Amino acid sequence: xxCPVYQxxxxxxxxxxxxxxxxxxxxDDAWKKCVFHTHTKSWLGLTxxxxxxxxxxxxxxQLDYDVVAISDYMSINLHQSHYLPYIPVYEHGYSIKKAHxxxxxxxxxxxxxxxxxxxxxxxxxxxxxxxxxxxxxxxxHPKMRNSYLPDDLKYITxxxxxxxxxxxxxxxxxxDAALSSGHQAWLIANxxxxxxxxxxxxxxxxxxxxxxxxxxxxxxxxAQGVAFGIHFPRKKYKTMDELIHExxxxxxxxxxxxxxxxxxxxxxxxxxxxxxxxxxxxILKTVTDSDAAFYPIQSEDSxxxxxxxxxxxxxxxxxxxxxxxxxxxxxxxxxxxxIRKTIFKRVVFAFIFGIITICGIVFCFKK
Numbered sequence: 001x002x003c004p005v006y007q008x009x010x011x012x013x014x015x016x017x018x019x020x021x022x023x024x025x026x027x028d029d030a031w032k033k034c035v036f037h038t039h040t041k042s043w044l045g046l047t048x049x050x051x052x053x054x055x056x057x058x059x060x061x062q063l064d065y066d067v068v069a070i071s072d073y074m075s076i077n078l079h080q081s082h083y084l085p086y087i088p089v090y091e092h093g094y095s096i097k098k099a100h101x102x103x104x105x106x107x108x109x110x111x112x113x114x115x116x117x118x119x120x121x122x123x124x125x126x127x128x129x130x131x132x133x134x135x136x137x138x139x140x141h142p143k144m145r146n147s148y149l150p151d152d153l154k155y156i157t158x159x160x161x162x163x164x165x166x167x168x169x170x171x172x173x174x175x176d177a178a179l180s181s182g183h184q185a186w187l188i189a190n191x192x193x194x195x196x197x198x199x200x201x202x203x204x205x206x207x208x209x210x211x212x213x214x215x216x217x218x219x220x221x222x223a224q225g226v227a228f229g230i231h232f233p234r235k236k237y238k239t240m241d242e243l244i245h246e247x248x249x250x251x252x253x254x255x256x257x258x259x260x261x262x263x264x265x266x267x268x269x270x271x272x273x274x275x276x277x278x279x280x281x282x283i284l285k286t287v288t289d290s291d292a293a294f295y296p297i298q299s300e301d302s303x304x305x306x307x308x309x310x311x312x313x314x315x316x317x318x319x320x321x322x323x324x325x326x327x328x329x330x331x332x333x334x335x336x337x338x339i340r341k342t343i344f345k346r347v348v349f350a351f352i353f354g355i356i357t358i359c360g361i362v363f364c365f366k367k
Contacts, residue, residue, distance in 0.1 A: 003114065005341040006121045008155040009334040011181040013279070013302035016325035021263075022186075022225030023209075023256035023318070030211045031252055032218070034067035035060060036089060037102055037140065037163065037190030042072040051196040053079040059196040063243055067208075067218060071102055074109055085215040091140065092130060098140075099123060099147040102163065102188075105135025105219050120152045124335055127158050136160045136219045138188050143171040150177040157183060157335055161222060164317055165189035165204035165229045172317075176281035179303050179320055182332050186222060187319050189229030198240045202247065205230045225319040228253075233313045249312040256306075256318070258297075263304055263321055266292045273309040278302075297321075 039049035040056055051059075053070055057080075060068045070077040071091045080086060090109060093100035099118045103110070110129050114122040130137045138161035142148035148156075153174055162185035164175045178185040193200040208227045210218050221227065232246055251268040258264075265274065269291060276285040276295040279302055287293035297304055305320035322329055 002346065003122045003125050004337045005345055006124050006335045007338040007341075008120070011154055011183070011332060011334050013180065013182045014323040014329070015182075015302065016323045016329075018324055018326070019258045019297070019321050020225075020324045020327075020329045021256065021258045021321045022227075023253060024258070026209045026226065026253065026256075027211045028252070028254075030209050031207045032066040032210050032213065033064060034069075034206045034208055034218070035065060035191055035193075036067070036069045036087070036104060036138075036188065036206065037071045037091065037166070038068070038193040039072055039091075040070055040077065042075055042077070047073045048194045050194060053077060055196045056193075057083070059198070059201055059240075062240060063202055063247055066213070069104070074111070076106055076109065085213060085218060087215040087218065092126070093140075095147075097147045098145045099126075100140040101127065101130055101159070102138035102140050102161070102190075103130050103134040104138065104161075105216065106130075106133055108133045120155055123148070123152060124156050124158070127156065131158055135216065136223050138163055139185075141166040141169050141171065141192065142174040143169040148174060150174065153178040153183070153185075154181045155334065157332060159185070161186050161188040163188050163190060165231050167192040167200065167203045170231060173281055176277070176279075179305070179322075180279045180281075182302065184225075184322070184329060184331055186225040187227065187229050187317055188222065189231070189317070198243055199237045202243045203232055203234075205232070205250075207250075207252070228319065229317045231315040231317065246312070246314070249310065249314060251310070253318075258321055261297045262294055263297055263306075264292070264294045265306055267308065269310065271308045272311050275307045275309075277305050277307060 040053045041049045057068050069087045069089045071089045073091050076088045076090050088106050089104045092103050093113055097117050137159045139159050140163045162175055164171050164187045189204040189206045191203050206229055208221050210221045254266040256265050274287040274293040275283050278284045285295050303320040303322040306318040308316040
């Protein structure tokens with residue numbers, strides 16, 4: 001009832017004569033292994049989390065994580081403030097459709113949410129409120145329970161990151177829906193673990209290229225797209241030793257460059273498959289059994305992203321190279337609050353509520 005009514009303009013795909021390449025200037029020695037969405041036992045055990053912060057931290061440290069950020073529901077975990085780099089984060093939302101967000105670099109918890117099925121006006125309102133109190137906002141597991149539909153992702157803006165890889169869902173088609181509409185939806189990958197059990201760990205990993213290793217810079221680099229995600233092979237149960245072995249197989253880019261209208265990639269290891277993917281998730285070119293590949297970007301391509309599959313069946317998801325008209329692309333802003341419609345809506349609801357209240361009082365007195 002109290003949600004403002006938004007006016008949404010039609011989105012426009014990325015456009016311009018130049019390209020923004022988030023990997024143009026990377027430091028080969030600055031890749032950091034990170035998780036930003038994982039849960040501990042909180043709220044007296046009422047929420048879904050089995051272990052203490054120390055148990056979760058110890059498990060991830062065994063796997064050589066550089067950043068372990070605890071994202072308890074509606075609560076900023078202060079235990080991690082004793083460990084650097086400290087990133088205050090929490091998972092926002094308690095809607096039944098799981099329309100959740102990740103508030104990173106948060107200075108307070110936003111308690112407002114819409115419990116039942118949410119429309120794009122309500123989702124936009126929540127994101128706008130979170131942005132006021134967070135350095136970076138991510139859309140969490142959009143594929144889960146269809147919490148963010150393609151039509152939502154066509155219009156919703158103001159967020160920074162998109163949880164393409166989640167411990168239970170891969171939201172690749174949803175990601176392409178946002179990118180194809182011209183939204184800078186940079187990737188984030190997370191376990192969304194609710195336990196320190198090895199079966200819940202290292203399912204999805206974010207690697208950030210961050211030469212200056214502090215919390216704010218980590219988030220800045222992610223908001224610039226200087227990161228990639230890895231989807232690890234699925235198995236019903238993995239031991240910690242198996243996870244360590246899989247982690248040792250991770251490799252990194254040597255170079256990802258745009259020269260003229262051609263996108264080039266060179267990787268540390270030979271890949272089983274390299275896919276160049278464009279608008280609406282269409283695979284434009286595939287190269288097999290190689291550590292290098294290139295794609296001549298066509299005039300109709302608004303973005304190109306690369307997906308690599310290793311011989312160990314690790315799947316690497318890279319952020320897109322996007323068209324723009326300047327060195328740094330501008331975020332598309334297509335929504336604003338329609339004051340008149342919002343006032344009219346609230347007046348109508350207040351009138352209806354008043355009539356129902358009066359009828360209820362009259363009925364009680366007649367009895």
